[in-house]
Amino acid sequence: MKTILIIEDDLDIQEMLQFFLEDQEYRVITTDNGIDGVSIFRKEKPDLVLLDIMLPKMDGYAVCELIRRESGVPIIMISALGSEKDQLKGFELQIDDYIPKPVSLPIMMKKIEAVLRRYEMSGQEMKEELHYKEMTLMVDNYRVKVGRQEVDLTQKEYEILKELLENQGKVITRDSFLNRLWKYEYDGEERAVDNHIKNLRKKLGDAGNYIETVRGVGYRIEKIY
CATH class of the missing domain: 3.40.50.2300 (Response regulator)
Structure with missing residues (x-):
């Protein structure tokens, strides 16, 4: 009913x-x-x-x-x-x-x-979805919505957001992002993670504020209880 x-x-x-x-x-x-x-x-x-x-x-x-x-x-x-x-x-x-x-x-x-x-x-x-407040991430087709507004993300931006949503409450280090998503370690490439996070926050608008910077370590999204 x-x-x-x-x-x-x-x-x-x-x-x-x-x-x-x-x-x-x-x-x-x-x-x-x-x-x-x-x-x-x-x-x-x-x-x-x-x-x-x-x-x-x-x-x-x-x-x-x-x-x-x-x-x-x-x-x-x-x-x-x-x-x-x-x-x-x-x-x-x-x-x-x-x-x-x-x-x-x-x-x-x-x-x-x-x-x-x-x-x-x-x-x-939308077969499989990840939800966080007003954000929806569609796992099957690389789509993200904030409310009902679809957000156009690059593949890396999408994968970063997916990692954060799947690991709510956990700090994901820059090295971890490189290992999981870039599949390599290289001095100086941590800046690539920071730039992708910056662009991701901008595209998400107010929802981008959910991505917290843990100074000197990495990033996280607070867990919803």
């Missing part, structure tokens, strides 16, 4: 959506504010989020941005703010669809089914 998180402060609408989706055999979790919505999302890991924009404590745009830093889970915005500007802002934050209020339940159901189907199909294409 798939789980849908509804983040909606209008309790009448929230209740209507909950009853309808439960009748369609979904597990439904609800909350009426943005801060609790993010907290519940992290704890429950739902399959889809129905997200209002005008929320107390934290608006829907901010909620969407926080979720997208950690996950590519489908997000459908539901809002009375139906202008082109409002919808475009949602899509810029990588929502999957937008439903204006008043909500048509049959149309909402079709959109939920379509979004979940696309998400599942994309997941089937």
